[in-house]
Amino acid sequence: MVINREHSTEESRRLQQCFNDLSQIVALSTALGRGSLSQLVADLLEMLLGMLHLEFVYVRLKDPVNAAPIELGRTAKSLDGFIGPKEIGSVLNNALGSNPQTWPANEQIAFCDKSVSLVSLRLGPQGDMGILVAASTRADFPEETERLRLDVAANQAVIALQQGRPSSEARQPANAVDEPLAQPTIDTVSREGGGELEQLRRAVESLRLREIDIQSVVDAIPAPTSIMTAEGEVEAVNRPVLEYFGRSVDELRHWSTSDIVHPDDLQPTISAWRLAVETGEPYEVESRHRGSDGVYRWFHVRGFPLRGSDGHIVRWCVLQIDIEDRKRAEQALRTSERNLYLIISTIPGLVWSARPDGSADFFNQHYLDYVGFSSEQAQDWGWTAAVHPEDLDGLASAWQAFMATRQAGEKEARLRRFDGSYRWFLFRANPLRDDSGNVIKWFGINTDIEDRKRAEEELRDTQAKLAHMARVMMMGELTASIAHEVNQPLAGIVTNANTCLRMLAADPPNVAGARETVRRTLRDGNRASDIIGRLRALFNRKAPVSQPIDLNEATREVIALSLNKLHRDGVSLRTRLAEDLPRVTGDRVQLQQVILNLLNNAADAMSAIDDRPRELMVSTGRDEDSCVRLSVHDSGPGFDLEVAERLFDAFYTTKGDGMGIGLSVSRSIVENHHGRIWAALNDGPGATFSFSIPGSSEVTISIGGPEGKGTLAANNIARDVG
Amino acid sequence: MSTRLLVSVVDDDESVRESLPDLLREFGYAAQAFSSAEAFLASEYVGKTGCLILDIAMPGMTGPELQRELIRLRYQIPVVFITAHGDESTRPRMIGQGAVECLSKPFSDEALLRALNAAFGAG
Known part of the structure; x- marks a missing residue:
């Protein structure tokens, strides 16, 4: 399988850099001779820190003389405050346990409010001399060349340790260099200066001085590495190649016609190799190689050219990295990721995750579709643009409070839909903590509660209406009541008035009686007007519904x-x-x-x-x-x-x-x-x-x-x- | 005449009970007023009443119920219904059930007089 080489220029530079770094690592440890052990390791750590942009790098060594372990470490300049090796050591103890022998090779922990990926490498042939830990904020750390550099550094540290202990029974690793090497003329390559040409020049210079060192460097690499001639023939291989394939160099020269490469992968590999040799461009393939036990395993093969001072290719360097386990893990991971993705996509809610500092790093498709943002727009704090301005402060305060207490929590707020309308959501966040209780990540889900809110509002509305309705009557009934109630005093008024006229028309006029009728008339009139007055305080009922x-x-x-x-x-x-x-x-x-x-x-x-x-x-x-x-x-x-x-x-x-x-x-x-x-x-x-x-x-x-x-x-x- | 004809008014409304008897006396009748049908029945005036002016809707025994009760007791007292309710169907129905007249409140004195003449004229 051939991998596309879109970034071949960048790749070329990276590989050159890696090779250069490897050279330096090897040179450092051997050239300093009998400098103090801790100085050597400290320089190694400093080098690694810069090369790999680490948050920190740390070494703990068992001191053979007394029982207390030696701790060395370096932290990135961007970290505030002083964090020394002891502090790093105690963070690691808290997160991973106090016995470095049991520390996992890869882990994610929280360090100074950041989520970091750790690599732990046990030192020594039995792995019991100590441990090297490197930490990066990148989730995909380490990638292959980084791992390679760490492995080599670890090996070199072990070599140095063993050389520093003449009384120990440690054997020298089989690939140890015996010949004296030329001093490096290049200092630590600075990444900022120079540009590609400059780096190439430096790499080439260092190579030129070390043509005879190629073998020793290659031998120091713990992965199968082969050196090919400019025409593409196998010239030299290192021990891991021999051990893996179980074949002689001669047999390996005829790799293109043997069964060393899996038949399905052979043709693409040959094509890629030929193309590379013709064009001088680096290449990489994934292919299956047959080991000495007859079983094919997946390898990531990367070849890159080494050029002389005139720019011509003098050699090809081909690395083979065993990715069988990785392939299997990738497969399983892809499957589980697919399942997880399906699950997350199906959850009928807006699912998200955030870093310990609260900035968001993932939104499921529902979320993005709802707010109408792209993933980039929503990242970090971009999503807050969709929160209703009146609710934003409250939500922000609640979010800060959750992060401070490191407890799960929830808050209601309105979120703007892609069409501009706002809906009420319940924002719920849950922390994922490591063993020490530090938060590594926040996971959250926002649930649409617009309908519930509406129902609550309607209930309040109904409450208001009911309170109001207590004073209101049906108009039909009101009319009948008015008619009925008012007709009574009206009848009284009419009757009394008639009586009054008759009494006054009598001979002699019955003034006393007339006066009484008038009094009653007034009273009835007042009564009628009272009724109207009280009823006027009410107003229209709503039409009854069924x-x-x-x-x-x-x-x-x-x-x-x-x-x-x-x-x-x-x-x-x-x-x-x-x-x-x-x-x-x-x-x-x-x-x-x-x-x-x-x-x-x-x-x-x-x-x-x-x-x-x-x-x-x-x-x-x-x-x-x-x-x-x-x-x-x-x-x-x-x-x-x-x-x-x-x-x-x-x-x-x-x-x-x-x-x-x-x-x-x-x-x-x-x-x-x-x-x-x-x-x-x-x-x-x-x-x-x-x-x-x-x-x-x-x-x-x-x-x-x-x-x-x-x-x-x-x-x-x-x-x-x- | 030495004895006036007695008209009894039965209505639960106070205004009516106050005002109607005086008008009736001005017409030349004797008048008694009762707040309920039961009160009328319990009084001594049942046999002496020449004409009943009856409210239709009353708590307890209603006007029409009193009318039926009186028939059962073999009184033949002409009845004039008065009502504060009422739609077009009330009057024909009341007359169909044997009332002399059915007036809607408020009613004019002429209407009342006509009804009384009809009641006594027929008697």
């Missing part, structure tokens, strides 16, 4: 509204709402008005009760004739039988400031629903007011006024009075 209603639900809402008042009035409320209550058809707000009226009346009735508990019970149930009944039972003083007849009349009230409309309107509403309303005295103290309405089947609500049956006693007073 819908199926769950009376229990309607009752619960009304109760919820009244709880405050009941509590203030010292009334305890019980409910006994029947299950499976059939629905009724009617106007929900009107029926709720009736329930509210009964509740308020009951509470008011008990307001003067001190010698016994003020208890209210609301119950619903089914009556025999499939009617739905609601009763409000109080422990008040009850009512007199004499006034029983007038309870549901308009303007009858026992309250000083009462309008006297509540029960009369309630009666009209109930009767418009083809039901009946009545009152009964309890066995104990107090009264029970009830109404019942037919369950919905073929009931239609009459929206006209009553046909005069509103005042029939049969509807008002229950036969069971007394």
Whole structure:
């Protein structure tokens, strides 16, 4: 399999740099001879820090003399404050455990409020001499050439250690260099200066001086490396190549005609190699190579040219990196990533993740589609542009609070949809913590709660309307009531006026009588005007609507509204709402008005009760004739039988400031629903007011006024009075 | 005449009970007023009443119910209904049930007079 080489120039430079770095690492450790061990390791660490742009690099060595380990470390200049090797060491101990032998080769931890990727390399042939840890903020650290440099550095450190301990039994690694090498004439290559040509020049110069060092460098690389001639023939290979393939150099020279490369990969590999040799461009392929055990494994093969001072290619360097495990892991990862992606894409919410500092680094497709941003636009803090300006401050404060407490939390805020409309969302964030409790990442999901918010608003609206409706009557009923109520005093006025005329026309005029009639006229006139005045305080009802209603639900809402008042009035409320209550058809707000009226009346009735508990019970149930009944039972003083007849009349009230409309309107509403309303005295103290309405089947609500049956006693007073 | 004809008024509304008897007396009748049908029935005036002016809608026994009760008790007292409610169908219905007249409040004195003449004329 051939990999495309879009960035071949960049790649060439990187590989050159890598090679150069490797040379330097090797040169450093061998050239300094008998400098102090810690100085050597410190320089190595400094070199690695710069080469790989690390956050920190750290080494812990077992001192053979005393038991305490030696710790060395370097941190990136960008970090605030002093962080020395001991501090790094304790962060690592906290995150990974105190025994470096058990530290995983790769891990992600939190370090100074950043999420860092760690590589841990055990030092020594048995891995027990110590540990080298490198940390980078890049999630994809380390990539291959970086790993290579770390491996080589680790090896060189071990070599240096072993050379520094003449009494130890450590063997020299088989690839140790014996010949003296020329001093490097190049200092640490600075990345900023020079540009590509300059770097090439330097690399070439260093190569020129080290032509004979190629073998030693190649031998130091722990990965299979081959050196080819400019024409593309195998010239030299290092030990790992020999060990892996189990073949001689001669056999390896004929790789293109043998089974060393998997038959499916052979042709592409040959083509890529030929092209590279012709064009002088670096190449890379992934191909399967057969090992000495006969099994094919995946390798990432990279070849790059080494040029002389005249620019011509003098050699080719081919690296083979074993990626079998990586391939397998990639496959598994791809599968699990695909699954995860599907899951995240399917979650019907806006899913996101953020770094420990709160800046966002991932949004699922739902999120991006909803706000209409690209991933780049939403990144970091870009997503805040979609938050409603009024909610932004609150959301920001909440977010800061979650990060400070490192606890999960949630907050409501409006988010702007791609079409500009705002919807309410519940923002929920959950931290992912490492073993020390530091937050590595935040994961979040925002759920659309617009409908719930709307429902809440509608409930508040209904509450306002109900409070309002307590003062409002149906216009039809109002008209009839007005007519009825006003006609009485009007009749009085007309009659009295007529009487007055006759009395005055008598001989002699009955002035005293006339005066009396006039007095009555005035009084009746005032009474009429009072009625009008009180009624003027009310205004238009809404047109009644007809819908199926769950009376229990309607009752619960009304109760919820009244709880405050009941509590203030010292009334305890019980409910006994029947299950499976059939629905009724009617106007929900009107029926709720009736329930509210009964509740308020009951509470008011008990307001003067001190010698016994003020208890209210609301119950619903089914009556025999499939009617739905609601009763409000109080422990008040009850009512007199004499006034029983007038309870549901308009303007009858026992309250000083009462309008006297509540029960009369309630009666009209109930009767418009083809039901009946009545009152009964309890066995104990107090009264029970009830109404019942037919369950919905073929009931239609009459929206006209009553046909005069509103005042029939049969509807008002229950036969069971007394 | 030495004895005036007695007209009894039964209405739960106070204005009517106050004002109507005086007008009736101006017409030359004797008048009694009652706040309910039950009060009338319980009084001593049932047999003496020459004409009943009855409110239709009353708590307790209604006007038409009183009318039926009186028939059951074998009284033949002409009835004039008065009502504050009422649509076009009320009057024909009341007359169909045997009332002399059915007047809507407020009514003029002439209308009342005509009704009384019809009641006594027929009697």
